[in-house]
Amino acid sequence: MTQNIYEAAYGNDINFHAIGPSTIVMSGVYSHTDNSPHNHPNLVNPGLSDPRLNFAKVIYRGGANDVNGNDGSYRGINIERGAGVVQWGDGTHANFFLPSAPSPADPNPPLGKKNAYINLRGGSLAFNYNGPVTLHVGITGGGGGPHRDGSLGTGNVTIMATPGNDVTFAQPQNYNGTTTIGANAILRLGTGTPVPLNYITVNATTGKSTFLQATYSGDASLLTAESPNGAASNAIVNDGQLIVQNTTAAITLSNISGSGSLAHAGAATLTLRNNSYRGTTLLNGGPTWAASANAMGTGDVVNNAALALASDQHELTLGGSFRQGASGQLTLSIAGTSPGVNHDHLSIAGAAVLGGSLVLNLTGSYARGQKLVLIQAAGGLSGAFSSVSSSGATVAAGQDATSFFVTVQ
Numbered sequence: 001m002t003q004n005i006y007e008a009a010y011g012n013d014i015n016f017h018a019i020g021p022s023t024i025v026m027s028g029v030y031s032h033t034d035n036s037p038h039n040h041p042n043l044v045n046p047g048l049s050d051p052r053l054n055f056a057k058v059i060y061r062g063g064a065n066d067v068n069g070n071d072g073s074y075r076g077i078n079i080e081r082g083a084g085v086v087q088w089g090d091g092t093h094a095n096f097f098l099p100s101a102p103s104p105a106d107p108n109p110p111l112g113k114k115n116a117y118i119n120l121r122g123g124s125l126a127f128n129y130n131g132p133v134t135l136h137v138g139i140t141g142g143g144g145g146p147h148r149d150g151s152l153g154t155g156n157v158t159i160m161a162t163p164g165n166d167v168t169f170a171q172p173q174n175y176n177g178t179t180t181i182g183a184n185a186i187l188r189l190g191t192g193t194p195v196p197l198n199y200i201t202v203n204a205t206t207g208k209s210t211f212l213q214a215t216y217s218g219d220a221s222l223l224t225a226e227s228p229n230g231a232a233s234n235a236i237v238n239d240g241q242l243i244v245q246n247t248t249a250a251i252t253l254s255n256i257s258g259s260g261s262l263a264h265a266g267a268a269t270l271t272l273r274n275n276s277y278r279g280t281t282l283l284n285g286g287p288t289w290a291a292s293a294n295a296m297g298t299g300d301v302v303n304n305a306a307l308a309l310a311s312d313q314h315e316l317t318l319g320g321s322f323r324q325g326a327s328g329q330l331t332l333s334i335a336g337t338s339p340g341v342n343h344d345h346l347s348i349a350g351a352a353v354l355g356g357s358l359v360l361n362l363t364g365s366y367a368r369g370q371k372l373v374l375i376q377a378a379g380g381l382s383g384a385f386s387s388v389s390s391s392g393a394t395v396a397a398g399q400d401a402t403s404f405f406v407t408v409q
Contacts, residue, residue, distance in 0.1 A: 001026050006033035006046040009068040013076030013145045018084025018123060025128075027090040030098050032073035034202065037064045050208070054099040055136075056198040057115050057213070063204025072202075073115045075100070076145040079155065081122030091162040094131030102197045102216040105138030105174035107148045111214035112197050117144030120153035120175050127157075130164040136195065140174035152176055152229055159185040159240065169220035170195055172249075176223055176231040181240040181260060190245035190266055191218030219249035219268065226252055226273070238262070238277050244270050244285070256297065264288055264305065271310065272296060280320075283307055283328070293317045300350065303328040315340035321350035321379065326386065328356035332374055334392075335363045339373055352377035354404065358385040362392030366408040375404040 005014070005028060018024050032053050036046035048054065058072035065072070077098065079086050088097035103114030118125075118139045127133065137143075142151035153175030159167050161182025168188040181187045195218040199211045223230040236242065236253065238260035244251060246268035254273045256262065261279035264270045266286060273291035281296045283305045290296060291310040298319030307324075308331040309316055324330060336342030346352075352375060360374075372395075375381065381402050388397045388406070395406035 002028055004028040005030045006036060006048070007031070007075055008033050008036050008041075008065070009038040009072050010074035010076070011038070013078055013117075015078045015080060016086040016123065017080050018082040018086050020083055022082075022084035023087055024084065025087045025090055026097050027093070028097070029095050030075055030077075032058065032075065034058075034065060034072075038067045038069075040064070040067075051099075052198075053200060053202075056101050056200040056210070057113050059199060059201045061201060061203045065202065066204070071113065071115065073101070075116050077116075077118045078145065078147065079118070079120050079123035079125055082124075085124045085126050085158075087126040087128055087160075089128040089133075091128045091130055091160070091165070094129045094133055094164075096129070096133040096135075098135075098137065100136045102171065102195050102214075103137045103143075104171050105140035105143050105150075105153075107142065107144055107150055111216070112199070114144075118153075119143055119145065119147045120155040120157075120177075121147070122154050124156045124158070126160050127167050128160040128162055128165065129167070130162055132166040132168070134168040134170050134191065136170045138171035138174055143174075152223075156180065158182065159187045161185055161240070168245075169222075170216075170218050172219070172221040174223065174229075176229075176234055178235045178237060179222055180237040181242055181258070183239045183259070185240040186243060187238075187240070188243045188245050189220040189222070189251065190247065190249075190268075192245035192247060192266055193218055217246075217248045219246040219251075219266075221246075221249065221251050222253065224252055224254045226254060238279070246270075252291075261299070262297075273310075290316045303330065303356070305329070306331065309333065309344045314342060314344050316344070316346050318346065318348045318350070321352065322346065322348045322377065323353040324356045324383075324385075326355050329359060330356070331359040331361070333361045333363075334372060337366070337370060337372065343372060344374065346375045348375065348377040349379065350377070351379035352381045352383075352404075354381065354383035354385050354399075356385065357387045357389070358397075360388070360390040360395065360406065362390060362395075364392075366393055368408055370408040371405055372408070373403050373405045377402055
């Protein structure tokens with residue numbers, strides 16, 4: 001379907017039923033209209049004179065559009081159970097189907113009224129664009145309209161393998177299922193910048209006025225097996241790029257497979273666990289915690305930020321190489337003399353190039369001369385940490401062709 005869909009005021013939503021092996025393609029835009037008052041459609045030119053109205057809660061006062069009321073830009077989507085796919089975009093443009101204000105999954109967000117919802121109720125939703133687009137809606141199961149119970153969404157979401165397909169999730173997502181990132185595609189979790197929630201009043205006499213109701217962080221998340229409401233089968237299949245850009249809200253990602261890469265670019269904390277993806281892990285943002293031995297998949301790891309093992313995890317196994325840049329910091333905890341059991345240990349299949357700083361947190365007592373091997377790289381070890389600091393005991397750093405160690409003084 002290539003046409004745009006215009007709605008003057010909320011009265012109904014769009015229901016998708018992709019039955020059988022079908023694909024429903026929506027290449028237009030589901031837009032508010034300020035040129036076609038509710039119940040008095042303008043069939044010649046229903047359009048929207050001001051694109052900002054799609055991205056705000058719109059209130060009408062006076063004139064022909066007064067009938068549109070207090071929620072003029074409110075729009076809703078229900079994607080019902082079916083074997084087919086609902087696809088937004090046809091890969092030839094970047095005009096997002098549902099432009100909206102910040103619209104959390106919660107039916108009644110505490111920061112202010114939203115103007116859109118997506119209820120995923122056993123269906124599949126795919127995005128197919130050739131440029132950057134942003135989803136400001138938290139996909140859920142009961143976020144509005146006929147389904148306002150706050151229930152979880154169920155189904156699958158795909159970022160299709162179209163060159164330039166660059167999708168940003170700007171709200172926490174609330175669906176259980178598989179999220180797939182195709183080759184050539186990008187999924188960004190978080191905008192990296194604040195997102196305003198504006199209320200725009202359109203007064204027939206005095207014109208438009210804008211009120212900043214609230215500011216959202218733009219942070220996003222996906223439900224994982226570890227989430228309080230997460231399903232054990234939740235997964236991310238990444239054959240493209242997954243970029244985490246949260247600035248304030250910590251995020252956990254797990255069960256990531258595929259050939260794609262992962263980049264941590266935001267200031268918030270990222271925790272990784274139980275992953276098998278084969279691409280590079282690039283750490284340029286805030287702290288990253290490895291919560292399992294396979295937290296970073298099987299590819300190369302580049303640390304230009306802060307990397308540490310979670311409190312109950314002492315072994316990190318890297319299937320590729322490891323490089324720590326000048327701005328990188330590796331923090332390791334030592335509570336005994338057994339590597340991977342009671343002291344943190346990195347086992348690297350490829351080469352390791354050291355740089356930046358190493359921070360050691362030692363607890364317990366150690367005999368003078370005790371040697372603790374912290375990093376082993378089967379592919380060879382080169383470079384050096386620019387600084388090594390320790391708490392709990394004084395140590396001296398040393399290294400050979402394949403390992404880095406400290407000796408208690």
